[in-house]
Amino acid sequence: MTTTMAHTAPTSGSTPKVGIIRHLNVFTAFALGAIFAIVIWRLSLALLPADADGAPLFTREDKITLLSMIGWFVGFMTGIGALVAPFRWVMGKDLSHDENMFLAGKDMGVKRYFRYTTDHKVVGIQYLVITMVIFGMGGILAMLIRANLGTPEGGWIHPQAYNSIVGTHGIIMIVGTIIMVTGPFGNYIMPIMIGARDMAFPRLNALSFWLIVAAAIPLVWGQFIGGISTGWSAYNPLAGQAPLGMNGYIMFICIFALSTMVAGANITTTVVRMRARGMTWNRTPIFIYGVVASVALALPAFPVFFLSQVMSGMDRALGTSFYDTARGGSGWLYENLFWIMGHPEVYVILIPAVAALMEMAPVFTRRPLFSFNVAVMGIAGICGLSVLVWAHHMYMSGWAPLLNAPFMLTTELISIPTGMLFLVLIGTLWRGRLWVTVPALSIFALLWNFMIGGVTGIYLSDVPADAFLHGSMYVTAHFHYTLMGAGLTGAIASLVYWFPKMTGRMLDKKLSWISFWLVQVGFNVAFIGMFFVGLQGQPRRVEAYAAIFNKGNLVTSIGAATIMTGMLILLAAVIGSWRSGVKAPMNPWQAKSLEWTVPYPVPLENFATLPVVTEDVYGYGRKSS
């Protein structure tokens, strides 16, 4: 408990002495970031030598752009105050007690949300807001895509801009879904759920959030200097010939990967080291397993992503040839690195969402979770297998045809642990007493969507069937069914379920109900339409298509508009309820986990006395004698 010592020390009555960090907040961060970027931009413009004749396109401009973006990053992190404590350590000192309390956001009111605040509850709310912003932006881009696909000739968006919209939609939705559960709920709820006073490394927690804000700007910046015209996978050599905006993608991924690594180390340590007394692994809620599995899986995945983008940036700016076949590199190297991150990453998204619904299933059926052990085995099995399946994305790449069969084996094996998660959910539904609420209905929605996503995954895992389906809209529909139909459904259910603890108010029942149905119906309409055009032979990422795909695309667009309506209603419900919703009791769902034993507002250190756990949280139902 060394990390909480500073917090628990008695507060002095004198006026707090707080150094430079008093003056640092999001505004100084943006200002300093902009200044650093501009200064480095001007300096590199003036000082960098011109390219030699015959150098690849853009090399000097790439250097300038990347350096300016690094300048932004360093300036922003300095301006937010991330470097204050490390700087003190270098000087052989540390932050004072008052400064630590200031950083924890004690008595700071709403200002703490705009600072480098270490309180896990503040970080959780920050994550929640940024997740909603990301989904809002990604949703707008999705609607632009659908609008452009309104007619077969494509239309009013220039192909370059269209490709950039598709790529940006892809990457920010991936980032949004990666953080949508482990960010808001993993930060706000998880420490309370395990009976801890804060995360193991509160400053790393603040760091992981502000790194995401720092990462966002290069991506936005990239949109104005040519965009990301490569799709979210940014395959080389296409990424090598893409405009300067590609550097925004590279910086975005590098900074975001840092954030994920920091958050992963923090959450893993917290859960392993800081569970309440008596909370053995058998008594640890399944949601905690989901969160840990997700971030632990990200730990090996994201450094590889980071590396792949560093090499991509070097190919562009320094004239290396990691991915250039003509000069000894290989495009397949990029594909391998990308998917070594890419396949664990989909389970990084999926597992915590499913685990959250497993956590809710006993609450809304008033009976114990069916077979906790199988749930843990399922999560562990998926984690273990998911790092061995990446090349099923490369069946048709020609990289190693002989490896197709082994990768088909590992991919199909993953259906066994995935089936275990299904078993736990349907086993819990069986003979329960259903309390019909949005989280309860979300369990059914997840089963439905994830079943479709899973079965279509069987076709795609099969090499000969994939020879037809790969690269078509069928794949797009398939992963939307898993990541959105299953993942986002779990995240929205988590929002409804934990909203009372995070805001002190109930989320509007009627509006969340309407939103649930609009989103689910719209979702199924949209993506069944997309399966259909995929089977007819429409490739992915096209801005124009043959006339036979008209109907399916129209259906998809109608579905997408319905989803948008539902999401806007959810947004209205969140904003309205947050401001003036019905006040929530301490435990509105009569659940048994620890987060429902603390009042709202949750005290700075969560618990006056740390709890001692004597049983698991699923003790519902009449016990057999």
Next chain:
Amino acid sequence: MSHVDSDYFTGQWWKRTDVKRHAVLWVLLTAFIGYVGTEVQVRAIGAPASEAMENVIHLMRVFTWAAAPVAGFAAAISIGALMGERHHGDFPPPESEHAIRNSPRAIALWIVASALMCLFALVVGLIALQKDDATLLDAKATHVNVIGQQWVWNFNYPGDGGVRSQVLHLPVNQPVVFHVTSKDVKHSFWLVQMGVKIDANPGVITETAVTPNKIGIFDIRCAELCGLLHAYMQNKVIVESQADYDKWLASQPDTGKTTWTEAGGTA
């Protein structure tokens, strides 16, 4: 109820009315899911133009029917739960009358069944893969060099004439091996109705093979985002009788030098 269960399989569980009801639901839903799942998808795919595509359709049928009992089971339990005891309102219903946390038999059954399904899918997949690979090694096959570049496909034909075309002509019922490469970025050579696809990588030659078995005009589309005009990187493939094919080949202008090679052309 005085007796409190600790497992789903206690006493004469098969005589419980809810078990019977769910069993009926399961059978009906399995049939429904299997039938709708296959028919809708197969109809969307349309008529196949090669044996490889027939295999794809066959595989999708087999996998759908194999998955239908599992999907049907989950659906039966879900529908049963939705149709059963439902409570609305702001307060939770009373707790359930049992506290079943485990059922070793149910778990064992589920895991064994899913492992068998997995094995089945794997074996079926490997057999189909073997068939596809056999075409590649066919000694009678015609060899066509395919070169992708932003944003067209070029096809080089064997022989001294150096025939080069942007529309692919193929003789019916004759195996063809494609040697595929790219001049610039990655493309993906997709013969849509023939169910084969292989990426075109710059600097490397990849191979795929197919035996078209229907005369007609079919689609070639690029299936890998390749830049600005990716959506327009489409050609037609014309499958015709051997006589028509020979006539077409002979009618093509002689470019004087062939770029075709047995192992695939360099871009």
